[in-house]
Amino acid sequence: MTRLLVILALATACVTTARAGSLPFYAHERAQTFAVCSGRLSALAVRQSAMEDPEATATRRLMQDFDMLLEATLPAAYDEGVPERQPRVWRARGWTEIAGLLRETHDSPDAGRAERAAAQLTQRIRQCRDLILPANGPPRQ
Template structure:
């Protein structure tokens, strides 16, 4: 039931955004890549938060799930447009890897400037994702 709710919300979002899309809107491939990348980013963050018993991990998992639902809802349309749906897995893994690298720099860098830059970059990337759905 919960997945149906997310899928319906995702479908409504996609239909609405497609109908009202300006000429500079993201293509189907760009949307799929953005949703998959963001799902991967939030997956990495939620994994870290769970490991460190951060109370925000549930909210982060919900954002991850939202992006996965958006991706799932649009993949059939992307496939019809000639986009290989298997690419989504690669995009998701890339999002996870980029966040894992930034978290490693944030936590283990001997240089405070590098650690601060990694933290800012991590927050910027997650903010970019949030702006896609909020």
């Protein structure tokens, strides 16, 4: 019951937040958005943990929020014809996207390329964070 309330609260926050990114109308598109964001945040949390960044815990919690939203959306997405393995593919796509950008930001010998990768990384993580209103205040800038 508590889990259901959390899912409903997160879904409400996603829909009612003035600054929140717009969610797609169709369940399969929402499922894709939630899965990609979960993958993105998972990759970021792995890097943060490896670097002993204290933000890793908050990133993992946000990833879990997206996992709950995905779980709540999947029945309707399956009804729309989404194959059962597709959410794993979407999540892997998000993970790979962020892992590649992290690699570029830290390993590229070209400073301009590293800066562009860092900007893309920030934008993609912000896209996900802006979908959910944090429990302790307004969305991050």
